Amino acid sequence: MKIRLYLILGVFIYPLLLSAQDELTTSDNQSFESWNALQIQYALTEKLSLDLETQLRLKSLGDIYNMSFFEVQAQYELKPFLELGAGYRNSDRLDDVGKIQGHEKYNRFFGFAQAKTSFNRFDFHFRVQHQVKTQRNISEDPKDNSRWRYKLSSRYNISNWKLDPRLSIEFFMLDEFYSTEAYDKFRLSLGSKKRFSNTSALSFKYLFEKEVGITQPLSYHILSLRYEYRISVKEK
Numbered sequence: 035m036k037i038r039l040y041l042i043l044g045v046f047i048y049p050l051l052l053s054a055q056d057e058l059t060t061s062d063n064q065s066f067e068s069w070n071a072l073q074i075q076y077a078l079t080e081k082l083s084l085d086l087e088t089q090l091r092l093k094s095l096g097d098i099y100n101m102s103f104f105e106v107q108a109q110y111e112l113k114p115f116l117e118l119g120a121g122y123r124n125s126d127r128l129d130d131v132g133k134i135q136g137h138e139k140y141n142r143f144f145g146f147a148q149a150k151t152s153f154n155r156f157d158f159h160f161r162v163q164h165q166v167k168t169q170r171n172i173s174e175d176p177k178d179n180s181r182w183r184y185k186l187s188s189r190y191n192i193s194n195w196k197l198d199p200r201l202s203i204e205f206f207m208l209d210e211f212y213s214t215e216a217y218d219k220f221r222l223s224l225g226s227k228k229r230f231s232n233t234s235a236l237s238f239k240y241l242f243e244k245e246v247g248i249t250q251p252l253s254y255h256i257l258s259l260r261y262e263y264r265i266s267v268k269e270k
Contacts, residue, residue: 063250063251063252063253064252064253064254064255065093065094065252065253065254065255066093066094066254066255066256067091067092067093067094067100067254067255067256067257068091068092068093068256068257068258068259069089069090069091069241069256069257069258069259069260070089070090070091070092070258070259070260071087071088071089071090071258071259071260071261072087072088072089072260072261072263073085073086073087073260073261073262073263074086074087074262074263074264074265075262075263075264075265076264076265076267077264077265077266077267078267079267080111081110081111082108082109082110082111083108083109084106084107084108084109085105085106085107085108085109085121086104086105086106087104087105087106087107087260088102088103088104088105089102089103089105089260090102097128097130099128100127100128101125101126101127101128102125102126103123103124103125103126104123104124104125105121105122105123105124106121106122107119107120107121107122108120108121115149115150115151116147116148116149116150117147117148117150118145118146118147118148119145119146119147119148120143120144120145120146121143121144121145122141122142122143122144123140123141123142123144124139124140124141124142125139125140125142126138126139126140127139127140138169138177139169139170139171140167140168140169140170140177141167141168141170142165142166142167142168143165143166144163144164144165144166145163145164145165146161146162146163146164147161147162148160148161148162149161155190155191155192156188156189156190156191157188157189157191158186158187158188159185159186159187159188160184160185160186160187161183161184161185161187162182162183162184163182163183163184163185164180164181164182164183165180165181165183166178166180167179167180167181179208179209180208180209181206181207181208181209182206182207182210182211182212182216183204183205183206183207184204184205184207185202185203185204185205186202186203186204187200187201187202187203187223188200188201188202189201196228196229197226197227197228198226198227199224199225199226200223200224200225200226200227200239201223201224202221202222202223203220203221203222203223204220204221204222204223205217205220206218206219206220206221215247217246217247218245218246218247218248219243219244219245219246220243220244220246221241221242221243222241222242222243223239223240223241223242223258224239224240225237225238225239225240225258226238226239232264233263233264233265233266234261234262234263234264235261235262235264236259236260236261236262237258237259237260237261237262238257238258238259238260239257239258240255240256240257240258241254241255241256241257241258242254242255242256243256
């Protein structure tokens, strides 16, 4: 099992060395990225939890650094099949395109509702999220947007196998709750999670993201690693 884990890590680290593919990336409007995160999950009660996450995003085209952020999120299980949550993200993004380049800093507030169910060996989750993103420290014409996001995810439980496959698809809508004109990109993901103990795990996946509704849409190939550590409050 250790050999398999090393092979998986190698697959995810290798794309960071693909800077030689810049010409292909430019001509095909494609970008290769790596998202690396540390997440601490703090279980306050059986139904209420608090997540803290820090993430670094790297890319193969242009400047290696793309973005970093710190995020805090609270999640509450209202019913066995329904979860509600809200959070805040503080991010720094490098804009290396155009005449005016530099670091852009953003605030993002979001709230979501997630329904979940199980069928045979499948677990299903459907999440609706609304977020408002605003640029900080800019007095004239700051960049901002609000989005609706719809995500359907599934996990298949394989007997006697610890790396259950996980699949998701997510749609992004600008400004409006639902509109074909507001729909501007989608994201697919395929991965799994390796649990080391009751408190720690490593999540890894491949994501494909693509813009829609424009003449020259950009597409992104993303390899994501997230180390998760869970802290539970001991009952007195």
